[in-house]
Each structure stands twice: as C-alpha cells, then as structure tokens.
Amino acid sequence: MIYSPFLRYKWNLGMISWILGRLSGLVLAGYLIAHILTTCYLSKGPQSFNDVMKLLHNPYVKLLEVCLLGTVVYHAVNGFKVILLNLGAPSKYHKVLFWITTLFGMLIFTAGAIPLLLSAWRIL
Amino acid sequence: MKEYKVERTQGLIWSFQVISGIVLAIILVIHFWVLHYSSGDILTYEIIAKRLSQPWYKFIDTLFLALVLYHGLNGARQIFLDFNLKNRTRQALFIILTILAIVLFLLGFKILNSVIQ
Numbered sequence: 600m601i602y603s604p605f606l607r608y609k610w611n612l613g614m615i616s617w618i619l620g621r622l623s624g625l626v627l628a629g630y631l632i633a634h635i636l637t638t639c640y641l642s643k644g645p646q647s648f649n650d651v652m653k654l655l656h657n658p659y660v661k662l663l664e665v666c667l668l669g670t671v672v673y674h675a676v677n678g679f680k681v682i683l684l685n686l687g688a689p690s691k692y693h694k695v696l697f698w699i700t701t702l703f704g705m706l707i708f709t710a711g712a713i714p715l716l717l718s719a720w721r722i723l
Numbered sequence: 724m725k726e727y728k729v730e731r732t733q734g735l736i737w738s739f740q741v742i743s744g745i746v747l748a749i750i751l752v753i754h755f756w757v758l759h760y761s762s763g764d765i766l767t768y769e770i771i772a773k774r775l776s777q778p779w780y781k782f783i784d785t786l787f788l789a790l791v792l793y794h795g796l797n798g799a800r801q802i803f804l805d806f807n808l809k810n811r812t813r814q815a816l817f818i819i820l821t822i823l824a825i826v827l828f829l830l831g832f833k834i835l836n837s838v839i840q
Contacts, residue, residue, distance in 0.1 A: 645768035
C-alpha cells in the first residue's frame with residue numbers, strides 16, 4: 600500500500616455530495632457574516648437603512664438571492680440525506696436517497712425562485 | 724471513563740447540530756415567506772420596525788440568530804477538525820470561532836433591540 604499524498608481516488612456520488620455539502624456550508628457561513636454586518640445599518644436610523652436598501656434594489660442582487668436560495672436548499676437537502684442515513688437507512692441506498700432528496704429540493708427551489716425572478720423582472 | 728465523557732460531549736455537540744439544522748430549516752421557511760411573499764418584496768425601515776414590534780417575531784428572530792450562529796460555526800469547527808493541525812493551532816482557532824460567535828450574537832441582539840418605530 601502506498602501512502603502517497605498524491606493518491607487519486609475514483610470520484611463517486613457520495614464524495615461529490617459530501618464535498619458540495621461542505622462547500623455550501625462555508626458559502627452560507629460567509630453570507631451569514633456579511634448579512635449580519637449589513638443589517639447593522641438598521642441600528643443607524645431609517646435614512647441610512649433605506650439608502651442601503653435602495654442600493655440593493657437591482658436585478659443583479661435578485662439573481663444573487665436566487666443563487667443563495669439554491670445553496671441553502673442544497674445544504675438543507677444534503678443534511679436531510681445525512682440524517683436519514685444516520686437514522687438507519689441502509690447505506691447501499693445512498694444514491695437513491697441523493698436523487699430523491701435532490702428532486703424534492705428542486706421542487707422547493709422552483710417554488711421559491713419564481714417570486715424572486717418575478718420581482719427581478721418587475722424591477723427591470 | 725474519561726474517554727467516555729469526551730465522546731459524550733462531542734456526541735451532544737453533534738446532536739445539537741442536527742437538531743438545530745432541522746429547527747433552522749423550519750424557521751428559514753417562515754423567514755423567507757415573511758420577507759418575500761407576504762409584503763411584496765419591498766424592504767424599508769418602517770416595515771421591519773413594524774414586524775419587530777411584535778414580541779413573538781423578535782423572539783423567533785433572536786432564536787434564529789443564535790441557532791444559525793451555532794450551526795454555522797460548529798460546521799466550520801468540524802471542517803477544521805479534519806485538517807492536520809497542531810494542537811496549539813487548533814485550540815487557538817476554536818477560541819477564535821467561539822469569540823466570533825459571541826461577538827456576532829451580541830451585535831445581532833443589539834440591532835434587533837435597537838429598531839424603534
């Protein structure tokens with residue numbers, strides 16, 4: 600057995616799902632910090648907060664919000680799959696669980712992205 | 724006996740991560756609904772002040788903030804646990820994460836309580 604740091608593994612679905620789950624978690628943690636620092640403007644009075652909100656009232660920010668929704672939905676759906684596997688689902692069904700939860704997640708994403716895209720269209 | 728206690732603490736930390744994930748998913752759906760559906764996607768200081776003047780809404784927001792900070796920073800801790808860090812580096816990093824969590828929570832709590840109508 601060669602314990603080389605450059606060992607290459609064959610990609611499989613479980614690895615991709617785990618890595619994307621961690622990546623989405625990191626992205627959401629970064630967004631969280633940015634969101635808290637933006638909401639600081641609330642404490643500085645109505646005028647500055649409304650100014651900041653007017654700055655962010657353009658369609659590009661709405662598209663970024665759609666991406667955020669996608670990241671949140673993927674992270675939640677991956678977490679749900681992990682919970683199912685930890686509660687005793689047989690691990691030979693991990694691919695089935697991935698596709699079922701992804702389908703569910705896509706439905707939720709579509710339901711949530713439609714009003715965001717509609718309001719982006721209205722702003723345009 | 725000491726090893727058992729360490730494993731139980733880590734197990735409790737992870738269990739709370741899972742529970743907070745589930746509760747966060749529910750609160751997030753409510754948050755998204757309130758923000759984007761029920762008020763037509765306009766966001767001004769007055770609307771937010773009116774929402775925050777209801778004490779149950781403020782309570783749910785505070786709970787949301789605490790749980791999401793725990794879930795996110797514990798997640799970051801789990802990622803750092805998988806790296807091959809030296810003991811001192813790991814300890815310092817975890818202390819930084821805890822301080823970040825406390826500071827961000829106090830900041831958010833102050834903001835939530837400083838919005839007056």
